[in-house]
Amino acid sequence: MRTLYQFAISHYCEKTRWHLDHKGLEYRVVNLFPGLHRFKTRRLAGIDTLPLLQDDTTAIGDSTRIALYLEETYPQRPLLPADETQRSQVLELEERFDRLGVHVRRWLYGQLQNWDSVMDAMLRVYPSAFGLRDLLRPLLIATLKKLYGVTPERIAKSQLEVLAGLELIETLSDGDPARYLVGDSLTLADIAAAALFAPLFTPTGTPWDGIAGFTQETQAFLDRLFARPGGQWVLRRYAEDRDRPSR
Numbered sequence: 001m002r003t004l005y006q007f008a009i010s011h012y013c014e015k016t017r018w019h020l021d022h023k024g025l026e027y028r029v030v031n032l033f034p035g036l037h038r039f040k041t042r043r044l045a046g047i048d049t050l051p052l053l054q055d056d057t058t059a060i061g062d063s064t065r066i067a068l069y070l071e072e073t074y075p076q077r078p079l080l081p082a083d084e085t086q087r088s089q090v091l092e093l094e095e096r097f098d099r100l101g102v103h104v105r106r107w108l109y110g111q112l113q114n115w116d117s118v119m120d121a122m123l124r125v126y127p128s129a130f131g132l133r134d135l136l137r138p139l140l141i142a143t144l145k146k147l148y149g150v151t152p153e154r155i156a157k158s159q160l161e162v163l164a165g166l167e168l169i170e171t172l173s174d175g176d177p178a179r180y181l182v183g184d185s186l187t188l189a190d191i192a193a194a195a196l197f198a199p200l201f202t203p204t205g206t207p208w209d210g211i212a213g214f215t216q217e218t219q220a221f222l223d224r225l226f227a228r229p230g231g232q233w234v235l236r237r238y239a240e241d242r243d244r245p246s247r
């Protein structure tokens with residue numbers, strides 16, 4: 001039995017789902033409730049965050065560690081190049097985009113004027129428990145803002161990081177949305193970049209599809225990102241390399 005413990009709208013969890021799906025591995029998804037998830041993650045892996053993969057008797061937390069575990073344990077459809085130089089480049093990029101995921105999340109949360117659609121996407125996977133789930137919305141919003149450092153200064157810095165990340169995608173792909181970041185096939189670097197940027201571009205069928213609540217100014221900014229080769233690159237990876245975008 002293989003179990004992925006997750007939050008439905010976490011882009012780090014999406015990264016792990018993508019790895020599992022790419023390798024054709026069967027798994028069940030268990031959506032843990034935000035906050036309460038820590039009882040499980042601490043007990044199984046001594047960490048506070050999701051995703052967490054339980055593969056038979058092995059529990060692994062952190063999407064990068066899970067990715068390396070999957071590559072080592074399930075060699076089919078490899079996502080790490082055999083060539084040593086390319087392999088190091090992929091591992092470095094994977095870590096870089098992993099760090100960028102923090103900025104994507106903070107920037108996006110920082111733009112929301114209205115959290116309704118995000119809360120809907122986040123909470124619809126849990127039972128309503130006689131309305132208790134929805135009563136917790138204000139507490140959850142305040143906790144997320146605090147946990148992820150959603151303050152004006154940090155949002156501004158995260159915007160610069162987001163732009164730098166998109167430029168990196170454009171440089172590595174030579175401005176061509178059809179090209180992969182390293183070599184001629186999909187690698188861990190592509191999955192990390194596409195999954196962690198996906199909440200900005202809301203590919204069809206993903207948990208972020210339908211998220212709204214931005215100012216006109218933010219929407220115009222997002223539209224400009226969308227039109228760039230980097231935005232088109234993310235959408236192209238989803239269209240061509242992601243079979244099962246929602247779980």
Ligand SMILES: N[C@@H](CCC(=O)N[C@@H](CS)C(=O)NCC(=O)O)C(=O)O
Binds near residue numbers: 049063
């Ligand atoms: N570096 C970690 C980051 C994972 C992460 O930040 N997960 C968030 C959800 S997007 C989380 O579990 N937050 C809950 C918490 O910190 O309590 C990874 O790659 O798995």
